[in-house]
Amino acid sequence: MQDQTIDVRSGENINIDTLSAYLKRHVPELTNITEVRQFPGGFSNLTYLLRTNLGDWVLRRPPLGAKIKSAHDMAREYRVLEKMGPIYGRIPALVHLCEDETLLGYTFYIMERVEGIILRNKPPQGLDLSPPRMRAISEATIDNLALLHQINIESTGLTELGKPEGYVARQVSGWTKRYHNAQTDDIAVMEELANWMVQNQPIDGCPGLIHNDYKYDNLVLDQAEPARILAVLDWEMATVGDTRMDLGTSLAYWSEGPEAKVMQLAASNLTWLPGNLTRMEVVERYQHTTGHQLDDILFYFVYGAFKIGVIVQQIYSRWKQGHSKDPRFSELIHAVHYFGNLARLAIEKDRISQLL
Structure with a gap:
């Protein structure tokens, strides 16, 4: 019943080799990223599933062509989550923030995937929504x-x-x-x-x-x-x-x-x-x-x-x-x-x- 993923859309690909080499320097326990998939839901920021030896992670980055930095500020969102975690609790665990846009061409952050149901336009098969x-x-x-x-x-x-x-x-x-x-x-x-x-x-x-x-x-x-x-x-x-x-x-x-x-x-x-x-x-x-x-x-x-x-x-x-x-x-x-x-x-x- 978890949120379904798709193959990464053309033009929205991530250089997995570059990302993997970078993350290994910042997350020593990481040995490899075995797969990158894309979450098709949502209309704003782009969101990806990273399968790793440490479990499933989620990467968030701004949409292509976004010129509204205040609405797609990944660094600010990451810091909001850092602040909200101890206060509220229902926040995914954070993994890493990268503000070096020369790496992939944009600021991004990574958090752990919370396993559960997300209600989108098509209810998960087998879920009771009586x-x-x-x-x-x-x-x-x-x-x-x-x-x-x-x-x-x-x-x-x-x-x-x-x-x-x-x-x-x-x-x-x-x-x-x-x-x-x-x-x-x-x-x-x-x-x-x-x-x-x-x-x-x-x-x-x-x-x-x-x-x-x-x-x-x-x-x-x-x-x-x-x-x-x-x-x-x-x-x-x-x-x-x-x-x-x-x-x-x-x-x-x-x-x-x-x-x-x-x-x-x-x-x-x-x-x-x-x-x-x-x-x-x-x-x-x-x-x-x-x-x-x-x-x-x-x-x-x-x-x-x-x-x-x-x-x-x-x-x-x-x-x-x-x-x-x-x-x-x-x-x-x-x-x-x-x-x-x-x-x-x-x-x-x-x-x-x-x-x-």
């Missing part, structure tokens, strides 16, 4: 997000990751700028949302740790008990700020049944399967656990949908420039329209659930 099981998984997912958001960022030193003050305004202006920098098509709804967010943004509050990409396919679940989370992955955008913005992003990824029938990217997050919490049930459970004030949940959801639209636009722009051969990326412009229209529907209906 309504009671999905209910338990969805509840555990939101409880874990609430736990992350309640970590004391002052006593743990996590304030070093960012600046909570002014976080909402910076995110609105920052993601709007990123959209314009990556824009390939005229999409009126994205401009409408950018203006709406400026006019409706709430004041900062609820300062805490933000994962910034918290969803099912970034969780490793226990094979024996899938409602038990073993590890949280992909900390590349982690920071500190208004945690309700993080909740908003997760809610925008949290697709409901009818939405999965309309957009393939929405269907890839299995929150639409029967038994899952609805988005409003997510809000109610999260609020009960954290006590956070969520009167402005519409804004946080709209922000999350806009942000996902921008991320997808950035990936599509890199594909259009020829930096990626991944065939999934060719249709992503439709997802930009989808998430923009989903946010507009939420504004029109003044709710975040049952939008389609």
